[in-house]
Amino acid sequence: MKFFVDTADLDEIRDLASTGLLDGVTTNPSLVAKSGAKSFIDLIAQICELVEGPVSAEVAATDYQTMLKEGQKLAKIAKNVAIKVPLTPDGLKVCKQLSDAGTMVNVTLCFSSSQAILAAKAGATFVSPFVGRLDDISTDGMQLIRDIVQIYKQYPAFKTEVLVASIRHPMHLVEAARVGAHVSTIPPKVIRQLYSHPLTDSGLATFVSDWKKTGQTILNAA
Ligand code: E4P
Numbered sequence: 001m002k003f004f005v006d007t008a009d010l011d012e013i014r015d016l017a018s019t020g021l022l023d024g025v026t027t028n029p030s031l032v033a034k035s036g037a038k039s040f041i042d043l044i045a046q047i048c049e050l051v052e053g054p055v056s057a058e059v060a061a062t063d064y065q066t067m068l069k070e071g072q073k074l075a076k077i078a079k080n081v082a083i084k085v086p087l088t089p090d091g092l093k094v095c096k097q098l099s100d101a102g103t104m105v106n107v108t109l110c111f112s113s114s115q116a117i118l119a120a121k122a123g124a125t126f127v128s129p130f131v132g133r134l135d136d137i138s139t140d141g142m143q144l145i146r147d148i149v150q151i152y153k154q155y156p157a158f159k160t161e162v163l164v165a166s167i168r169h170p171m172h173l174v175e176a177a178r179v180g181a182h183v184s185t186i187p188p189k190v191i192r193q194l195y196s197h198p199l200t201d202s203g204l205a206t207f208v209s210d211w212k213k214t215g216q217t218i219l220n221a222a
Pocket residue numbers: 006026027028108128130132133165166167185
């Protein structure tokens with residue numbers, strides 16, 4: 001499974017990129033606003049320099065013509081930009097046009113299997129179903145991931161990858177991996193939670209203290 005980080009915070013991206021585990025980045029207008037960046041174009045350019053994989057940059061307009069122009073402009077920033085468009089009739093028209101021109105497209109705000117089928121037919125590189133926001137309204141977000149993964153498997157011609165979005169905790173990620181989703185976009189805090197286990201901490205403390213009793217150092221050994 002590919003790991004994308006769901007943030008527009010350059011320091012976070014720099015730090016997580018250094019782990020070597022990061023395959024891409026997703027941003028959205030809310031995350032860009034939170035970052036405080038003065039220039040969206042510069043921000044995306046800087047992220048694209050930090051990460052080799054796809055960097056999602058979302059259009060701001062909602063009508064076909066303006067979204068298309070925005071998408072074409074954003075696509076020129078770097079080769080690894082994926083244009084994020086909303087799952088609307090106009091958004092999917094833009095998706096088809098940009099995809100046909102060889103640009104990566106991430107169709108966002110997906111909340112149903114029928115929408116995911118349309119995104120695949122429109123040639124999306126990624127479809128982003130939002131699990132956390134469905135859970136928030138007492139609907140099983142992960143069931144949507146299971147359904148989309150299963151549906152896409154029936155049609156080898158569908159090349160769209162399922163990008164699990166709106167992840168809120170480690171078990172969202174684990175379940176997404178269990179059902180075979182291609183990508184998860186994960187908030188930095190949740191990425192850090194993935195490492196944690198109390199038995200790792202206590203086990204390591206014991207090994208460190210027992211090693212001291214040997215009086216040896218590996219680096220100074222002959
Ligand atoms: C990413 O592509 C989505 O915009 C993001 O995961 C949404 O997350 P949220 O529901 O926590 O805002």
